[in-house]
Amino acid sequence: MQYLPIAAVSSYSSNYLQARMMNMKKRIMSLALLLASVMGINAQETESPVGKFSVIPHVGVGISNWSNNELSFSGSEVLKSKYQAGFNGGVDVEYRATKEVAVSLGVNYARLGFKFPSYQAENENPDKSTTLEGYDNIHVNLDYIQVPLKVRAYITRNLSLTLGVQAGFLCGDGKWKMDYTQVTIRNEEVTAKETETLTNTWPTKKLDVSIPIGVSYEYMGVILSAQYNLGLTNVSNAPKEVDKSCKNKGFGVSVGYRFTL
Numbered sequence: 001m002q003y004l005p006i007a008a009v010s011s012y013s014s015n016y017l018q019a020r021m022m023n024m025k026k027r028i029m030s031l032a033l034l035l036a037s038v039m040g041i042n043a044q045e046t047e048s049p050v051g052k053f054s055v056i057p058h059v060g061v062g063i064s065n066w067s068n069n070e071l072s073f074s075g076s077e078v079l080k081s082k083y084q085a086g087f088n089g090g091v092d093v094e095y096r097a098t099k100e101v102a103v104s105l106g107v108n109y110a111r112l113g114f115k116f117p118s119y120q121a122e123n124e125n126p127d128k129s130t131t132l133e134g135y136d137n138i139h140v141n142l143d144y145i146q147v148p149l150k151v152r153a154y155i156t157r158n159l160s161l162t163l164g165v166q167a168g169f170l171c172g173d174g175k176w177k178m179d180y181t182q183v184t185i186r187n188e189e190v191t192a193k194e195t196e197t198l199t200n201t202w203p204t205k206k207l208d209v210s211i212p213i214g215v216s217y218e219y220m221g222v223i224l225s226a227q228y229n230l231g232l233t234n235v236s237n238a239p240k241e242v243d244k245s246c247k248n249k250g251f252g253v254s255v256g257y258r259f260t261l
Contacts, residue, residue, distance in 0.1 A: 059089040062252025064112040086111030102152040115139035129186040138178040144168040162214040174202030203237035
């Protein structure tokens with residue numbers, strides 16, 4: 001029986017392992033190239049082709065407020081409105097006119113509105129008792145159906161800027177709501193307490209016209225967007241003696257998906 005020298009066995013094992021590793025690397029490279037080609041084909045299929053229509057459903061969240069908006073208590077204390085969060089969603093139909101430009105028309109639902117900070121008042125009564133009044137969770141909800149007409153300018157294949165004009169139609173009336181608490185104190189003891197939720201309508205015009213300004217990034221049909229709405233028209237329907245022009249303003253983010261027709 002003949003035996004191979006130890007050096008020969010070691011050399012054979014080393015060459016065998018190197019061959020296996022080279023073969024494994026080739027397989028990994030082939031799989032990576034195949035995966036990249038498939039992803040590239042999918043990206044080309046989901047990209048908006050020139051001369052084609054596409055449908056883009058989308059959902060998102062945003063914050064909104066009215067400019068120059070105030071609420072007064074007892075004619076002295078003045079509260080300024082703050083931004084309030086809300087939901088938005090809808091669908092756009094887009095036409096890719098050229099490689100650089102697309103135009104779209106959409107229909108959206110948006111919950112807009114604003115809120116006010118809490119307020120507390122203290123009154124001394126003739127019977128030497130004290131009445132404390134608290135106003136909390138003061139907010140106004142405005143539900144709109146919006147019709148935006150926008151132009152999309154492609155900066156790169158994936159990145160685009162949007163600009164347009166938008167008409168918003170108020171659904172029903174503006175709804176104002178707050179929590180009211182009244183506490184009566186005499187000799188440092190609570191003698192009466194009343195809590196209730198107050199609701200009423202908020203004077204709001206039915207039509208709102210604004211300019212939507214946005215930026216979007218698209219990859220494989222998924223579109224991430226951020227948009228600012230600049231109000232153009234006075235939406236307050238307060239009495240003329242108030243003499244204040246209030247406009248909607250807001251910022252939102254959304255995610256959508258492109259279906260090419």
